[in-house]
Amino acid sequence: SQKIEQNSEALNIQEGKTATLTCNYTNYSPAYLQWYRQDPGRGPVFLLLIRENEKEKRKERLKVTFDTTLKQSLFHITASQPADSATYLCALDSLYGGSQGNLIFGKGTKLSVKP
Amino acid sequence: GAGVSQSPSNKVTEKGKDVELRCDPISGHTALYWYRQSLGQGLEFLIYFQGNSAPDKSGLPSDRFSAERTGGSVSTLTIQRTQQEDSAVYLCASSFNHRVSISPLHFGNGTRLTVT
Numbered sequence: 001s002q003k004i005e006q007n008s009e010a011l012n013i014q015e016g017k018t019a020t021l022t023c024n025y026t027n028y029s030p031a032y033l034q035w036y037r038q039d040p041g042r043g044p045v046f047l048l049l050i051r052e053n054e055k056e057k058r059k060e061r062l063k064v065t066f067d068t069t070l071k072q073s074l075f076h077i078t079a080s081q082p083a084d085s086a087t088y089l090c091a092l093d094s095l096y097g098g099s100q101g102n103l104i105f106g107k108g109t110k111l112s113v114k115p
Numbered sequence: 116g117a118g119v120s121q122s123p124s125n126k127v128t129e130k131g132k133d134v135e136l137r138c139d140p141i142s143g144h145t146a147l148y149w150y151r152q153s154l155g156q157g158l159e160f161l162i163y164f165q166g167n168s169a170p171d172k173s174g175l176p177s178d179r180f181s182a183e184r185t186g187g188s189v190s191t192l193t194i195q196r197t198q199q200e201d202s203a204v205y206l207c208a209s210s211f212n213h214r215v216s217i218s219p220l221h222f223g224n225g226t227r228l229t230v231t
Contacts, residue, residue, distance in 0.1 A: 004157075032217060034219060036220075041224065042224050042225075043119070043206050043208070043222030043223050043224050043225055044158070044206075044220075044222050045222070046219035046220065046221070049217070049219060089157070089158070102148060102160045102163050102171060102174075103148075103160075103220060104160065105150075105157050105158040106157055107155075107156065107157035108157065
């Protein structure tokens with residue numbers, strides 16, 4: 001079955017730096033991969049979706065890359081701010097082909113941005 | 116409301132009691148999902164509805180867990196004879212259609228269940 005690994009449980013960086021979070025998967029390559037943000041006591045909030053034929057996707061200070069050869073997605077936050085502090089989750093389809101089924105989530109990386 | 120609503124937000128129950136958790140999805144969203152999140156763990160898929168039917172019940176941990184959805188809207192997750200290991204945050208999400216690949220999930224803020 002598909003497994004997702006987010007390589008660090010916690011990441012501490014200084015304000016203004018770029019945060020880079022990693023998501024690796026072990027089995028088939030999904031057609032799509034999604035990133036979510038979760039704040040304490042809240043449900044996850046969708047941030048970005050990237051398709052397998054897209055190498056890179058940007059939204060404001062966020063950038064996601066998707067490398068199907070490495071079976072890896074990188075999530076970057078440039079010019080990080082303390083307000084970016086949260087847990088970030090990557091998610092992908094549980095079934096090859098990806099049109100049905102459910103999303104499986106990584107355990108997340110807790111990002112702390114220090115002023 | 117504009118978002119996914121879950122109730123209650125917190126529930127404390129004694130071991131052996133039954134509990135019902137409710138989810139009101141975003142209006143017009145045909146797909147509805149239940150996940151469970153334990154401390155320090157990732158989101159664990161429980162069950163998914165497309166309309167009122169549940170094509171995938173594979174994630175339900177035991178036969179003490181059941182869920183239903185009526186009228187293509189509100190869903191209830193029921194846990195019978197609760198055990199301490201059932202303590203977790205139960206998250207509900209909805210999406211515009213069942214193609215999760217392209218239709219992101221909108222989550223509620225969850226129900227924190229504590230079994231004493």
